[in-house]
Amino acid sequence: xxxxxxxxxxxxxxxxxxxLSMLGIVIGITSVVxxxxxGEGTTASVTxxxxxxxxxxxxxxxxxSYAYPLLYSYGMDIEEMCPxxxxxxxxxxxxxxxxxxxxxDSETVLGIEEEYMDxxxxxxxxxxxxxxxxxxxxxxxxxxxxxxxxxxYPDMDPxxxxxYVIQDIGNFTKKNSFEIVGVMESGTTNxxxxxxxxxxxxxxxxxxxxxxxxxxxxxxxxxxxxxxxxSKAMKEIDYYxxxxxxGKEYYRISNQQQILNVMNDTLGLISFVLIAVAAIxxxxxxxxxxxIMLVSVTERTREIGIKMAIGASxxxxxxxxxxxxxxxxxxxxxxxxxxxxxxxxxxxHIATSMSLHAxxxxxxxxxxxxVSAGIGLLSGLYPANKASRLSPIExxxxx
Amino acid sequence: xxxxxxxxxxWKTYDMGEVKVxxxxxxxxxxxxxxxxxxxxxxxxxxxxxxxxLGCLDNSTKGRLDIDGIDVSKYKSKKxxxxxxxxxxxVFQRYNLLPKLSAFENxxxxxxxxxxxxxxxxxxxxxxxxxxxLGDRVNHKPSQLSGGQQQRVAIARALSNDPAFILADEPTxxxxxxxxxxxxxxxxxxxxxxxxxxxxxxxMEMMPLGSKVVRIRDGEIESTEVKExxxxx
Ligand SMILES: Nc1ncnc2c1ncn2[C@@H]1O[C@H](COP(=O)(O)OP(=O)(O)OP(=O)(O)O)[C@@H](O)[C@H]1O
Ligand SMILES: [Mg+2]
Numbered sequence: 001x002x003x004x005x006x007x008x009x010x011x012x013x014x015x016x017x018x019x020l021s022m023l024g025i026v027i028g029i030t031s032v033v034x035x036x037x038x039g040e041g042t043t044a045s046v047t048x049x050x051x052x053x054x055x056x057x058x059x060x061x062x063x064x065s066y067a068y069p070l071l072y073s074y075g076m077d078i079e080e081m082c083p084x085x086x087x088x089x090x091x092x093x094x095x096x097x098x099x100x101x102x103x104x105d106s107e108t109v110l111g112i113e114e115e116y117m118d119x120x121x122x123x124x125x126x127x128x129x130x131x132x133x134x135x136x137x138x139x140x141x142x143x144x145x146x147x148x149x150x151x152x153y154p155d156m157d158p159x160x161x162x163x164y165v166i167q168d169i170g171n172f173t174k175k176n177s178f179e180i181v182g183v184m185e186s187g188t189t190n191x192x193x194x195x196x197x198x199x200x201x202x203x204x205x206x207x208x209x210x211x212x213x214x215x216x217x218x219x220x221x222x223x224x225x226x227x228x229x230x231s232k233a234m235k236e237i238d239y240y241x242x243x244x245x246x247g248k249e250y251y252r253i254s255n256q257q258q259i260l261n262v263m264n265d266t267l268g269l270i271s272f273v274l275i276a277v278a279a280i281x282x283x284x285x286x287x288x289x290x291x292i293m294l295v296s297v298t299e300r301t302r303e304i305g306i307k308m309a310i311g312a313s314x315x316x317x318x319x320x321x322x323x324x325x326x327x328x329x330x331x332x333x334x335x336x337x338x339x340x341x342x343x344x345x346x347x348x349h350i351a352t353s354m355s356l357h358a359x360x361x362x363x364x365x366x367x368x369x370x371v372s373a374g375i376g377l378l379s380g381l382y383p384a385n386k387a388s389r390l391s392p393i394e395x396x397x398x399x
Numbered sequence: 400x401x402x403x404x405x406x407x408x409x410w411k412t413y414d415m416g417e418v419k420v421x422x423x424x425x426x427x428x429x430x431x432x433x434x435x436x437x438x439x440x441x442x443x444x445x446x447x448x449x450x451x452x453l454g455c456l457d458n459s460t461k462g463r464l465d466i467d468g469i470d471v472s473k474y475k476s477k478k479x480x481x482x483x484x485x486x487x488x489x490v491f492q493r494y495n496l497l498p499k500l501s502a503f504e505n506x507x508x509x510x511x512x513x514x515x516x517x518x519x520x521x522x523x524x525x526x527x528x529x530x531x532x533l534g535d536r537v538n539h540k541p542s543q544l545s546g547g548q549q550q551r552v553a554i555a556r557a558l559s560n561d562p563a564f565i566l567a568d569e570p571t572x573x574x575x576x577x578x579x580x581x582x583x584x585x586x587x588x589x590x591x592x593x594x595x596x597x598x599x600x601x602x603m604e605m606m607p608l609g610s611k612v613v614r615i616r617d618g619e620i621e622s623t624e625v626k627e628x629x630x631x632x
Binding site for chain 2: 312313391
C-alpha cells in the first residue's frame with residue numbers, strides 16, 4: 001500500500017514527465033478502443049439490418065440476363081424439385097418516374113405475388129394488401145411505401161388516390177394509372193435501397209401492363225424450410241440451375257446469412273488490421289515508458305542507494321519501479337478509454353450520414369485495461385530490474 | 400567483553416582494468432559489545448571502505464566478517480538488506496536523507512521496510528526525533544534544516560529499528576565545531592543507552608570518545624589503542 005502511495009507521489013512530483021510518458025499509451029488505447037468499438041457497433045448494426053430480411057432467404061441471380069434470363073418457371077420448378085425449399089418469391093422490378101397529382105419521384109416499381117408482404121414481414125399501415133382478385137384479374141391497384149407516400153402525398157392519406165407510372169417507350173411516353181389500396185412500412189431501413197420507398201403492384205398486372213416480360217422475371221428468391229437446411233437447399237437449387245443454364249455458371253445462389261458472414265468477416269478483418277496498426281502506437285508508447293523509467297532509474301540512483309543502505313531489499317526497489325510504470329500505463333489506459341468514449345460518440349453525431357455505430361462493450365474496456373497494465377509491467381520490468389541490481393555502495397557513490 | 404563484530408583478514412581490491420587497487424590488505428580486528436571504536440587515518444587509507452564492509456554495504460574481496468557470531472560474508476542480497484535494516488544504523492558524512500521526504504518520513508522509512516505497523520511507526524519516529532532534539536522540526540524537509548539538524552535526523556533514522564550497531568563515516572566532517580560537538584554528545588548518549596558505535600573520523604578531537612582507537616594507513620592497521628576499562632565513564 002505504501003508503495004502505491006509513494007509511487008503516486010513520485011509521479012505527482014514529476015507531473016510534466018508523467019503526462020508526457022502517458023501520452024503514447026493514451027493515444028494508443030484511444031485509437032485501439034475507438035476502432036474496436038466502431039467495428040463492433042457497425043457489425044452489430046449491419047447484422048441487425050440484414051438478419052431481419054430473413055436468414056432463410058436464398059437469392060438467385062443471373063449474370064447474363066440476355067442469354068439466360070431468370071424465368072418465371074424456375075420459381076415453380078425449384079419449389080417442386082427441391083425438397084428443402086419451402087417457397088419461392090418472384091418479382092418484376094424496374095425504375096420509373098412515379099407521379100401523383102401532387103408530386104413525382106424516380107423510384108422502384110415492384111411487381112409482387114400474393115403473400116409477398118407476409119413473407120417479407122412488411123406491415124400494412126393503412127388500407128389493405130392486394131386481394132386474390134387483384135392478382136387474378138390483373139387489377140390496376142398499387143401499395144405505396146410510406147416514405148414514398150410522404151413525397152407524393154404530403155399530409156394526406158394516399159389510400160384511394162391515383163398514382164401514375166411513366167414509361168418512355170421510343171419517343172412517346174406511356175402513363176399507367178393505378179389506384180392506391182394500401183400503405184406499407186418495411187420496419188427496417190436497408191442502407192442500399194429502402195423498401196419503404198417502393199411502389200408495389202400485383203405481379204400479373206406488372207407483367208401485362210408495364211414489363212411485357214413474357215415469362216422473364218427480375219428477382220427470384222427461394223425460402224428454405226429452415227435455417228439449418230439453407231445449405232442443402234442451395235445445393236439442390238444449384239443442381240437444378242446447372243442444367244437450366246446449360247452447364248454454364250452464369251448464375252449465383254446466395255444467402256443473406258452467408259453474405260452477412262462474409263461482411264462480418266471483412267469488417268472483422270478491417271478492424272483487426274486497423275487495431276494492429278494502432279497497436280503499434282501502444283508498442284511505441286511502451287518503449288517510451290521504458291525509456292522514461294530508465295532515465296528515472298539513473299536519476300534516482302543515489303536515492304536507490306540510500307534506500308538500500310537503510311534496508312530496502314531488491315524486491316522492494318523492483319516493486320517500487322514496477323508499481324510506478326504500471327500506474328502510469330493504467331492511468332493512461334483509463335484516460336484512453338474515456339477519450340475513446342468521447343471520440344466515438346461525437347463521431348456518431350458528426351458522421352450520421354456514414355451510419356457509423358460505436359459500441360464500447362465491457363470486454364473491450366477490460367481488455368484495454370489489462371493491455372495497458374501489461375504494457376506497464378513489461379516496459380517497467382527491465383528498468384526496475386536494473387534498479388534493483390544496483391550495488392548499494394555504488395549507487396550511493398553515484399553523483 | 401563479548402565480541403559482537405569480528406573482521407578476519409579482510410581484503411578489498413578494486414579492479415580498474417589495467418591497475419588493481421588494494422584498498423584493504425588483510426585487516427583483522429574486533430568490536431566488543433557497548434564499545435565506541437574510533438577509526439582514524441589519512442585520506443585514502445581505506446577507512447570508508449572498511450566501514451562499508453562492516454555495514455554490509457559492500458562486499459570484501461577476501462576474508463570473513465562475523466556479526467553477532469554469524470559469518471555474513473557469504474550472505475546474499477536479501478539477508479544483507481535485512482541486516483542493514485534491523486541490526487545496523489549507518490550515518491554518513493553527507494547525511495544522505497531523501498530530499499523529498501520530511502524529517503518524519505525519513506525516520507519512518509526503515510520501519511516501513513521492516514513492515515512495522517503505521518501507528519507504531521509514528522510513535523517511534525516522533526520519539527526518536529524528540530530524542531535527537533528535533534521534536535519541533537518533524538515536518539521540515541531536509542532542505543529546510545541546517546547541516547547539524549540533518550545529521551541528527553540521519554541519526555534518528557539510523558536508530559529507528561533499534562539496531563545494535565551505529566556505524567558513522569565522518570559524521571561531523573561537514574559540520575562546524577558546535578554542531579559537531581552536539582553530534583558527539585549524541586553518540587555518547589546513545590552509547591550509554593547500550594549501542595555499539597564505530598566512528599570513522601579525521602577529527603583528532605573525537606579520539607577521546609573512543610574506548611578503542613584503530614589507526615589505519617594504506618589499507619593496513621597501524622596500531623590499536625585500547626583505553627583502560629572504566630576510563631570512559
Ligand atoms: N569505487 C572505487 N573504485 C576504485 N578505487 C576506489 C573506490 N573506492 C575507493 N577506492 C580507493 O580505495 C582507497 C581507499 O578509499 P577510502 O574511500 O576507503 O578512503 P578513506 O580512508 O575513506 O579516505 P577519506 O578519508 O578521504 O574519506 C583509495 O585509494 C581509493 O582511491
Ligand atoms: Mg572516507
